[in-house]
Amino acid sequence: MRTRLAIKTHALLEHFFPERRVFLKSDTDTRFIRLRPSTQLAVFAGSAALVAWAIIATAVILMDSIGSGNFREQAKRDQRTYQARLNELSSQRDLRAEEALAAQERFNAALKQISVMQSELLSSETRRRELETGIGVIQSTLRSTMKERETARGQLAALETSIEESGNGTLQTAASNVSLNFLSDALAETAAERDKVIADAQEALLHADEMAHQIAVMRERNDTIFRQLEEAMTVSVAPLDKMFRSAGMPTDRIIATVKRGYSGQGGPMTPLSFSTRGEEPTPDTLRANRLLDQMDRLNLYRIAAAKAPFANPVKSAFRFTSQFGYRRDPKTGGRRMHSGVDFAAGMGTPLYATADGVVTHSGWQSGYGRLVKIQHEFGIETRYAHMSKLRVKVGQRVSRGQHIGDMGASGRVTGVHLHYEVRVGGKAVNPMIYIKAANDVF
Known part of the structure; x- marks a missing residue:
């Protein structure tokens, strides 16, 4: 079976690759090289493999060249996109810087307004205390005047009674006439003083009403100032508080640390205390003290912000x-x-x-x-x-x-x-x- 297969294979090779001889002739001798079918097949296969390798290598190089060109184009496009993104980020950064500068200017303006409002608040509070003191003096004077009027009325009644008793007797002397004239003058003087006291009392009541109206207007104005100050404090303190919390810095510890380095007291940030008689502080005083505490907190935040790398x-x-x-x-x-x-x-x-x-x-x-x-x-x-x-x-x-x-x-x-x-x-x-x-x- 193998012999037949070998014979058929040899015949097939003889058909496609017949045996050939290559003669090499010299001056004295002639030789030849015998090329069998198997040798020719091997040479043909090797040549075909070499040609196929050359074709594949050329195709690979060509595809790689085309791919490299596409990659370079893609890299250039990515670079242009990246550069455009960088320019956009730079523009946004500049915009944020301008916004930060504007915010800083608004913050400084708010601080100036707070300072002016604080001065107005202190002056209005001083004026209110002066008005309250004036009202107390007027009320005290009014009470004394009312007491004197009642005393004068009692004296007048006693004199009228004594005159009636004297008229029922038999006094006919000039001395009794002189006494009656004296009493009449005294009664007239007392009546004039009474009328003056009544007029003064009415004027004092009118002045008291006017001062009460002024106090009401001043309290309304103080409430407006307080409200504006509270709003300004909220706008100023909240961003700073958020800034420290966003940076992971606990605000209570930060404020305590700054206070240890700035522990002096006095000046406009000292809590208000208007009462000297041991009375409870008024709602306005408590409200003003809360504002002063917020202003102190704002100042501490400002100091802390300068000490942290923001x-x-x-x-x-x-x-x-x-x-x-x-x-x-x-x-x-x-x-x-x-x-x-x-x-x-x-x-x-x-x-x-x-x-x-x-x-x-x-x-x-x-x-x-x-x-x-x-x-x-x-x-x-x-x-x-x-x-x-x-x-x-x-x-x-x-x-x-x-x-x-x-x-x-x-x-x-x-x-x-x-x-x-x-x-x-x-x-x-x-x-x-x-x-x-x-x-x-x-």
Whole structure:
């Protein structure tokens, strides 16, 4: 069976690839090479495989070229889209900055209005106390006048009785006439004094009614001032309270910390106390004290806001190049924690302190390059890395918005940018928590 199959296979090969001989002739000898059907088949198969490989390789290269062109076009489109998005974000950031500036101006105007209203409130309260004192004096005078009038009436009745008793006797002397004349003059004088007392009393009552009307008008005005002050306090304190809570900072602890550093008392923020006779405070006094407490809280919030990193370290045009959290390391390609945010701008862009504090480091540190560390209140520290130039020294006290250095590319970097960190109790937190929390206030 195998022999037959081999014979048929050989015959088939002989049909398509007949045996051939290649003669090689020289001057003295003639040789030939015998090309059997199997050899020809092997050569043909090898040539066909080589041609097929060339065709496939050419097709792959062509497809890869076409695909690379499409990928480059897609990359360019993505880049244009990304650039448009960055421009839109830059416009939104500028708009937010303008809104923050307008909010700050409104906040300052509200503080000025509150100060004016507080002065008007204190002056109106003083006027009210003066009017109350005047009414008390008038009422006391009126009571004394009424008592004197009653006394005069009693004396007049006694004199009339004595005159009647004298008229029933037999007194005929000149002395009795003189006494009657004296009594008549006394009665006339007493009647005139009585009329004057009555007129004075009526005038006092009219004055008292007028003063009562003035007090009512003044109380209505005070109520209007109180209401405007309460509304202004609500508008001013609520955004600050929301800002601290959004940043994860407990307001009670923040206020207690600020109070420990600003514990002096006195001045316009001292609680009102108008009574000197041990009386209970009036509703207006309680209302005014609540407003003063809110104003004190607003002032403490203002102090605390300057001591926490709610500002932006870069005021010039920039773009975010890396967020807080795990990311692909630009140097090694591995996954690594990024403990801050990166702001990219031109070389030498000014950098600013985001809160009041004390510089604890200003120099070179491995990986960070030229680095500035600032210690703030509430256990908060900020770091500004990869600077090209340092403008503060260790131990120097800085204020929010103070120029502390210039953007650069020192240390472990791939380009010019600022690496900005916020640490609370030594632990890195997302700086955008503080920056975003202050968007509606500053």
